[in-house]
Amino acid sequence: MPSVAMTVNGKAASGEVETRTLLVHFLRENLRLTGTHVGCDTSQCGACVVHVNGKAVKSCTMLAVQAEGAQVTTIEGLAKDGTLHPVQAAFKEHHGLQCGFCTPGMIMTAVDMIRRIPNLDEKTIRSELEGNLCRCTGYQNIVKAIDAASKEMKGAHA
Amino acid sequence: MYQFQYFRPKSLDEARKLYENNGDAKFLAGGQTLIPTLKQRLAQPTALIDLGGIAMSGIKVAGGVVTIGAGTKHFDVATSADVKGTIPALAHLAGHIGDPAVRHMGTLGGSIANNDPAADYPAAALGLGATIKTTSRSINADDFFTGMFETALEEGEIVTEVSFPVPEKAAYMKFPNPASRYAMVGVFVAKTKTGVRVAVTGAASSVFRESAMEAALAKSFTPDAVAGIKVSPANMNGDLHGTAEYRAHLVTVMAKRAVAAAIA
Amino acid sequence: MTAPVIGASIRRKEDHRFITGQGRYTDDINRHGQTHAYFVRSPHAHAKLRGVDTSAARAAKGVVGVLTGADLAADKLGGLICGWMITSKDGTPMKAGAHPALAVDTVRYVGDHIAIVIAETYGQAKDAAELVKVEYEELPPVVDPAKAQSDATQVHAEAPRNTIYQWEIGNKPETEAAFAKAAQIVKLDLTNNRLIPNAMEPRACVGEYDDATSGYTLYVTSQNPHVARLVMSAFIGIAPEHKLRVVAPDVGGGFGSKIFIYAEEVVCTWASKKVRRPVKWTAERSESFLSDAHGRDHVTHAELALDADAKMLGLRVKTIANLGAYMSTFSSSVPTYLYGTLLSGQYDLSAIYAEVDAVYTNTAPVDAYRGAGRPEATYVIERIVEEAARQLKLDPVAFRRKNFVRKFPHQTPVIMNYDAGDYDASLDAALKLADYAGFPARKAAAKAQGKLRGLGFSTYIEACGLAPSAAVGSLGAGVGLWESAEVRVTPTGGVEVFTGAHSHGQGHETTFAQVVAGRLGIPMENVEIIHGDTNSVQFGMGTYGSRAAVGLTAVSRALDKIEAKAKKIAAHVLEASAADIVFENGEFKVAGTDRKLAFHEVALNAYVAHKFPTSEIEPGLKESVFHDPTNFTFPAGTHICEVEIDPDTGVTTIVSFTAVDDFGNVINPMIVEGQVQGGIAQGIGQALLEHGVYDKDSGQLITGSYMDYTMPRADDLPSYKLGFTVTPCPSNPLGMKGCGEAGAIASPAAVMNAVTDALGVKEFNMPATPSRVWAAIHRTRAAAE
The missing domain is CATH 3.30.465.10 (Uridine Diphospho-n-acetylenolpyruvylglucosamine Reductase; domain 3)
Known part of the structure; x- marks a missing residue:
């Protein structure tokens, strides 16, 4: 079996995998980082979104071996020293989650979205969420949380 | 997914050799279509040759x-x-x-x-x-x-x-499939130095040029020029999300909107 | 003193683990020595099994075991059951076919279970599953529910004409009389489209057998672990209840689909003893599409009788309900007692007669999905009421008002006794929020832009709580529908609440803690809500049908008992009479003095037991309650939808959606709003996007993935305008009614009334997809030309 090595949440991580092992399964099974979820098998639901080299990708649509040498950030690596990332805090404050299953992917997508787009509005947020499904919230409070986090983070950097 | 061998060549030459030496190999680019296909076990390549390690972007x-x-x-x-x-x-x-x-x-x-x-x-x-x-x-x-x-x-x-x-004017209008969000009908119109081109994706078995529209737009590059052109549903796809007639109709609507966007 | 806790939008206690990736869902659980399972499923809708050869699969790399229906039968395990007996109008019991967890001689839908392949890794199990050779003799499938009763093919030998039951409700003679004297009769044909629930967490389980205790543990994505244990023990016979522990950890959404007892969890539990290793199975989404119980799927003809003054006289309904290939756990109750009983809506109708024929087809089983029967009832009554207003050329608001129930309690002809409500209040509030007065101008403006605008109402009522037990028992329910609560106060004053309700997104860890903290005057963080494990909670019915109000009442009543005992203890400690002890703001005080004890001091005294006679008062502070409600609760309200249709593409855009709901008293408005928003999204999904479709010839599921099943995405939906009115519920001390399903119940009719208003058509079935809307416009225009 091939071995694979990468940096996950700032720490070196390696393991033996099958070539067909998806990145999400390497994270969940080998590294026991079970915050990244699998909600579909057609690369549409976004429960598996993580950041690879700083960009949001679907970890169910990438082989673990493709991530050789990459910098990977998962939901577990977002809070720093026990302080929630502003997007995490906003999801709680604005009730942007119910069952919590889509939440890690939503938050990772939101962080990426805020990084890329300086002036988010409701329409843009909804359109940027095209690759993330939620069945509980009807999205309204997710949109609200991302909007609030975006404004807060802009304020912090201004 | 079925089992396969994985290679990550550094050069096109190496990639070609790997392809020749592996019976039923497939090239892996971004993988956003291929990996879902493999996950569904709809393909069974013996090897994947990952092109991601070859400098080909820019x-x-x-x-x-x-x-x-x-x-x-x-x-x-x-x-x-x-x-x-x-x-x-x-x-x-x-x-x-x-x-x-x-x-x-x-x-x-x-x-x-x-x-x-x-x-x-x-x-x-x-x-x-x-x-x-x-x-x-x-x-x-x-x-x-x-x-x-x-x-x-x-x-x-x-x-x-x-x-x-680079064209003089161009625009693309997509009508997404409500479920998959792939193009159910996508129309690309371009006014180029060599003439007007209208390419349609999603509607039929493969992308195609809509020559009647090209001719009409060559005379007058306006939405009205294509508004009246009825596309035949004969070769259109039909499924749960839309009949062939609906797709044919959408080709005209999307073409009209694309031209409007191109001249806007 | 701090602000009131009950009624406040307290942020959720459970959120921290979910937003940091620490949630613990079933697939996150890995047991020592665990194996992985994959199920061999039927690719055919209907076939005889001529042979199942597992030899090659058994020999494959990593395979630990392969088990089939023959193995299950050899161990004499019972089949899956339907727990609600429905009696046909001719007095005969429903005709249910057997439902083995692994097929024995026949497969009846695409995805039906044939064998389990267990291997060291999931990939190996899936690889080996392809080596199981199954010989099929294909049979013609029954697919269309409307034609099932005349189909030559029979899905189950037990059910002639594929008819499970022919049920009726209401007062037939009065209804006939009402129609005989009607000045006008409005008729409407409707279908309620099949939906596929799609909780984002796919179903999963881990079965584990422990030789040391000869007991099983099942970790499973369940909304009601105790019921799962009861059924698996009493009916399927895996183990006695005390040798079977069922744990439902964090569950990623249910919407009904995780109430039921499924083949996979039964087989994995049983198989864990066969292979002497824990067996884990997690559905791939395509398996969820095939094998989760689907929802809705009704074909209905409805008629409304009116007098010359537009007063409703009677309603007649005939429905065919598709229950799929097998009767799922609660399937029989959904199109009967959860449907027929709500057909009176908000209207003063003295005559209603409804008939429901439930049929078998070669499709996935159909059972409760968010709202379960009540969305179907609301869709029938609210579509025909709107249609009647149009035919009478009356304003739909005025027509509704003319027929509203205004005196409570109100006995309907279909069992329900409405206890409280104010339908005008929610309608008035909704009209204002939606700017109904401004609609004609908006419609005209849209028309000038070449767009079609429409507006639709849904003034709904629903019934939550599914109780009292004796009442549902008399109607055929196999279980009582009470709920339990146990409140344990620790010696240091912490409070553990054990509830039989299960939280899978509803936020019980917060709302239940609010009720406890508010009542006892202690901080929220001193309260722990424990649920979902049969080893912790003695028994409970789980969560569905917005039953948390039942669970909360049980908690509230247990707190009554805690308070009563604590007062007695405090009286001894404070050397006062128990009658003089008052409990307020978390303190036990001797009335009129400054002598007092904090809650935690009384707790400590209860366990130390030095200062009261233990011959009169037992040491400790722990109370439990089994609460059986006295009535259903009746949330009601008004939803208004405004749509704009692009006639060129057929795309329907919801430009505004207003919902004003009366849920009685609310514990946490933030959570209630979240429930409404999510419910409306599912209702809009049903109306505009979602449709579970089987090929009518082959019985193959066409919408078997997100490539073809249209899940609502963020950009399909608007933000909603929400409002609330309050008539407290008289049948529980907190005055709550339940809020989990109203959105999904009310909204489809509002959307479709708006769509048909915009299109100017009478009959138009869900979902209003662009292609179908365009086709309707195209037909209308062609007819006009």
Whole structure:
């Protein structure tokens, strides 16, 4: 079996995998980082979104071996020293989650979205969420949380 | 997924050799179509040759032509100042393929080589009269897309870059499938130095040019010129999401809207 | 003193683990020595099994075991059951076919279970599953529910004409009389489209057998672990209840689909003893599409009788309900007692007669999905009421008002006794929020832009709580529908609440803690809500049908008992009479003095037991309650939808959606709003996007993935305008009614009334997809030309 090595949440991580092992399964099974979820098998639901080299990708649509040498950030690596990332805090404050299953992917997508787009509005947020499904919230409070986090983070950097 | 061998060559030459030495190998580009296909066990290659380690990405503008490396991600085309400044319709198209996470992985070469009947890039390539450069030759877009999931590529031949002539005006209008968000009908219209081109994706088994519309738009590049053109449903796809008649109708509506956007 | 806790939008206690990736869902659980399972499923809708050869699969790399229906039968395990007996109008019991967890001689839908392949890794199990050779003799499938009763093919030998039951409700003679004297009769044909629930967490389980205790543990994505244990023990016979522990950890959404007892969890539990290793199975989404119980799927003809003054006289309904290939756990109750009983809506109707024929087809089983029967009832009554207003050329608001129930309690002809409500209040509030007065101008403006605008109402009522037990028992329910609560106060004053309700997104860890903290005057963080494990909670019915109000009442009543005992203890400690002890703001005080004890001091005294006679008062502070409600609760309200249709493409855009709901008293408005928003999204999904479709010839599921099943995405939906009115519920001390399903119940009719208003058509079935809307416009225009 091939071995694979990468940096996950700032720490070196390696393991033996099958070539067909998806990145999400390497994270969940080998590294026991079970915050990244699998909600579909057609690369549409976004429960598996993580950041690879700083960009949001679907970890169910990438082989673990493709991530050789990459910098990977998962939901577990977002809070720093026990302080929630502003997007995490906003999801709680604005009730942007119910069952919590889509939440890690939503938050990772939101962080990426805020990084890329300086002036988010409701329409843009909804359109940027095209690759993330939620069945509980009807999205309204997710949109609200991302909007609030975006404004807060802009304020912090201004 | 079935088991397969995985290779990550550093050069095109190495990639070609690996292909020749592995019975039923497939090239892996961004993987955003191939990996879902493998997950569904709809294909069983013996080996995957990952092109991600070969330097094939980048965008150049020179002599009225935008040349984009096959490994360039959709996201990079969508956000490129060069593309937006020369062919904004192409940046717009790239910015509406899949979703943001897919655009961070998917590549131009992978999309073109796969020629999914509902993919967006083939419409741009055909609509702009692009030239597809491969490891062995250059192919006109008109000759490249040959059928459903079929192209003029030979065994082991790899797309390396695509050159898009800068048009006078162009726009792409997509009507997404409500479920998959792939193009149910996508129409790329372009007014180029060599004439008007109208390429339609999603509606039929493969991307095609709509010659009646091209002729009408050559006379008058206005939405009204195509508004009255009824497209035959004979060769259109029909499914749960829309009959052939509906798709044929949408071709006209999307063409009209694309022309309006192009001249706006 | 701090602000009131009950009624405040307290942020959720459970969120921290979910937003940091620490949630613990079933697939996150890995047991020592665990194996992985994959199920061999039927690719055919209907076939005889001529042979199942597992030899090659058994020999494959990593395979630990392969088990089939023959193995299950050899161990004499019972089949899956339907727990609600429905009696047909001719007095005969429903005709249910057997439902083995692994097929024995026949497969009846695409996805039906044939064998389990267990291997060291999931990939190996899936690889080996392809080596199981199954010989099928294909049979013609029954697919269309409307034609099932005349189909030559029979799905189950037990059910002639594929008819499970022919049920009726209401007062037939009065209804006939009402129609005989009607000045006008409005008729409408409707279908309620099949939906596929799609909780984002796919179903999963881990079965584990422990030789040391000869007991089983099942970790499973369940909304009601105790019921799962009861059924698996009493009916399927895996183990006695005390040798079977069922744990439902964090569950990623249910919407009904995780109430039921499924083949996979039964087989994995049983198989864990066969292979002497824990067996884990997690559905791939495509398996969820095939094998999760689907929802809705009704074909209905409805008629409304009116007098010359537009007063409703009677309603007649005939429905065919598709229950799929097998009767799922609660399937029989959904199109009967959860449907027929709500057909009176908010209207004063003295005559209603409804008939429901339930049929078998070669499709996935159909059972409760968010709202379960009540959305179907609301869709019938609210569509025909709107249609009647149009035919009478009356304003739909005025027509509704003319017929509203205004005196409570109100006995309907279909069992329900409405206890409280104010339907005008929610309608008035909704009209204002939606700017109904401004609609004609907006419609005209849209028309000038070439767009079609429409507006639709849904003034709904629903019934939550599914109780009292004796009442549901008399109607055929196999279980009582009470709920339990146990409140344990620790010696240091912490409070553990054990509830039989299960939280899978509803936020019980917060709302239940609010009720406890508010009542006892202690901080929220001193309260722990424990649920979902049969080893912790003695028994409970789980969560569905917005039953948390039942669970909360049980908690509230247990707190009554805690308070009563604590007062007695405090009286001894403070050397006062128990009658003089008052409990307020978390303190026990001797009335009129400054002598007092904090809650935690009384707790400590209860356990130390030095200062009261233990012959009169037992040491400790722990109370439990089994609460059986006295009535259903009746949330009601008004939803208004405004749509704009692009006639060129057929795309329907919801430009505004207003919902004003009366849920009685609310514990946490933030959570209630979240429930409404999510419910409306599912209702809009049903109306505009979602449709579970089987090929009518082959019985193959066409919408078997997100490539073809249209899940609502963020950009399909608007932000909603929400409002609330309050008439407290008289049947529970907190005055709550339940809020989990109203959105999904009310909204489809509002959307479709708006769509048909915009299109100017009478009959138009869900979902209003662009292609179908365009086709309707196209037909209308062609007819006009």
